[in-house]
Amino acid sequence: MQPSDFERHGFAAGVREGFVAFLPVSVGLIPWALVVGMAMTSAGFTPLQAMGMNIIVFAGTAQLGTLPLIVDNAPLWLIVTTGLALNLRFLIFSAGIAPGFRGIGTGWRWLCGHLLTDGSFAVCYDKLMQVDNPRWRLGFYLVTGVWTWLLWQAFTLAGIFAAGIVPKSWSLEFMATIALIVLLVPMAKARPMLVAALVGGGSAVLLRGMPLRLGIVTAICLGIAAGFAAEHWQEKKTA
Amino acid sequence: MNYDASLWLIFILLGLATTLPRAGFIVLGNRFSLPPTLQRALRYAPAAALAAIVVPDVLLVGGSVEPINPKLAAAIAAILVAARWRNPWLPFIVGMAVLLGLKALFPG
Structure with a gap:
C-alpha cells in the first residue's frame, strides 16, 4: 500500500475531510446559538444556569421549546415530555446512521451519539455508509460533532452576554433556516428525495396545530413513507 | 426571576x-x-425532517399560511442559488440580502 493511500484512509485524514465538508454548514449554527443564548438570558437564567443548560442539554430546539414552560413553572413531566417530543427526530437519525459506526467501540459510540445533531447527520450519513475504514469514519464524524459542540458553547456564551445588544431587525436567526436549505437542496436532486421533502414540508404546515409540536414528527414519518413509495414506483417504471 | x-x-x-x-x-x-427495508426507508428521514422544519418556518406568518412574505422570497432565492452554484457561502449572502432588502422596502 502506498503511504498516501494509508494516510488517506486514517483517522487524521477523516478529520481533515470531515472538517472541510462541515465548515460551511456549521456557519448556520452561529446565529442559532446566539438566539438560544439570548433566549435563556431573557428567561431569567444566570449565566451559570444558562451555560449549565447548554452543556447538559446541548439541543437548541429542545432548549428553546422548553424555555416557556420552565418560565411558567410547568410540571416537570410536561417539560421533559415536551423535550422528548422535540428530540424524537434524533431517534430516526440515530437508527439511520447506526450502521455507519460498525467496528467502532461502545465508548466512542456513546460520545458520537451524544454529539449527534442535524448537521452532523446530514453531512456524514453517505460517507459513513460508503467508507470501510472505521478510523477514517470515526475521524470524519467526530470532527463535525466536536466542532459543533465548540461553536455552540462559544456562541451561546456570546449570546448570553450580547442579549439585548443586537437589534432584532437584523433577523440573524434566519441564517439557521438558510443553513438547513443549503443541506436540503443537494439531497432533493434525486426524485424520491424531492417527494419526501415536499410531503414532509407540506404536512408540517398542515399539521402545525398538533400539540407538543408532534406535527413535525408526524410530517417526517409521512415524508419518509412518500419518498419510499416514490422510490418503488420509480423502480417499477424503469423495470 | x-x-x-x-x-x-x-x-x-x-x-x-x-x-x-x-x-x-x-x-x-x-x-x-433495523430490518433492511426500514433502513432504506430511513434514508428519506433527513430530507423529510429538514423540509418539515424549513417549510413551516418560511410559509407561516403568525401561525397562518402567507404565500407572499419576505422570508419565503429569501428562502426561494437561497434555494435557487444553492441549486445553481456550488459556492457554499453564496446562499447565505443572497438569502440575507433578499430578506433584509424586502423588509427595508416593505416595513411592517
Missing part, C-alpha cells in the same frame, strides 16, 4: 431526553439492527 435547585434536575432530565434518543441505536448498533 429566581430559580431553585430543581432547575438543575430539569436540565439533567432534559439532557437524558436528548442523549438517549441520539445515542440509543448508535450504541446498540451491533446487537440490534
Whole structure:
C-alpha cells in the first residue's frame, strides 16, 4: 500500500475531510446559538444556569421549546415530555446512521451519539455508509460533532452576554433556516428525495396545530413513507 | 426571576431526553439492527425532517399560511442559488440580502 493511500484512509485524514465538508454548514449554527443564548438570558437564567443548560442539554430546539414552560413553572413531566417530543427526530437519525459506526467501540459510540445533531447527520450519513475504514469514519464524524459542540458553547456564551445588544431587525436567526436549505437542496436532486421533502414540508404546515409540536414528527414519518413509495414506483417504471 | 435547585434536575432530565434518543441505536448498533427495508426507508428521514422544519418556518406568518412574505422570497432565492452554484457561502449572502432588502422596502 502506498503511504498516501494509508494516510488517506486514517483517522487524521477523516478529520481533515470531515472538517472541510462541515465548515460551511456549521456557519448556520452561529446565529442559532446566539438566539438560544439570548433566549435563556431573557428567561431569567444566570449565566451559570444558562451555560449549565447548554452543556447538559446541548439541543437548541429542545432548549428553546422548553424555555416557556420552565418560565411558567410547568410540571416537570410536561417539560421533559415536551423535550422528548422535540428530540424524537434524533431517534430516526440515530437508527439511520447506526450502521455507519460498525467496528467502532461502545465508548466512542456513546460520545458520537451524544454529539449527534442535524448537521452532523446530514453531512456524514453517505460517507459513513460508503467508507470501510472505521478510523477514517470515526475521524470524519467526530470532527463535525466536536466542532459543533465548540461553536455552540462559544456562541451561546456570546449570546448570553450580547442579549439585548443586537437589534432584532437584523433577523440573524434566519441564517439557521438558510443553513438547513443549503443541506436540503443537494439531497432533493434525486426524485424520491424531492417527494419526501415536499410531503414532509407540506404536512408540517398542515399539521402545525398538533400539540407538543408532534406535527413535525408526524410530517417526517409521512415524508419518509412518500419518498419510499416514490422510490418503488420509480423502480417499477424503469423495470 | 429566581430559580431553585430543581432547575438543575430539569436540565439533567432534559439532557437524558436528548442523549438517549441520539445515542440509543448508535450504541446498540451491533446487537440490534433495523430490518433492511426500514433502513432504506430511513434514508428519506433527513430530507423529510429538514423540509418539515424549513417549510413551516418560511410559509407561516403568525401561525397562518402567507404565500407572499419576505422570508419565503429569501428562502426561494437561497434555494435557487444553492441549486445553481456550488459556492457554499453564496446562499447565505443572497438569502440575507433578499430578506433584509424586502423588509427595508416593505416595513411592517
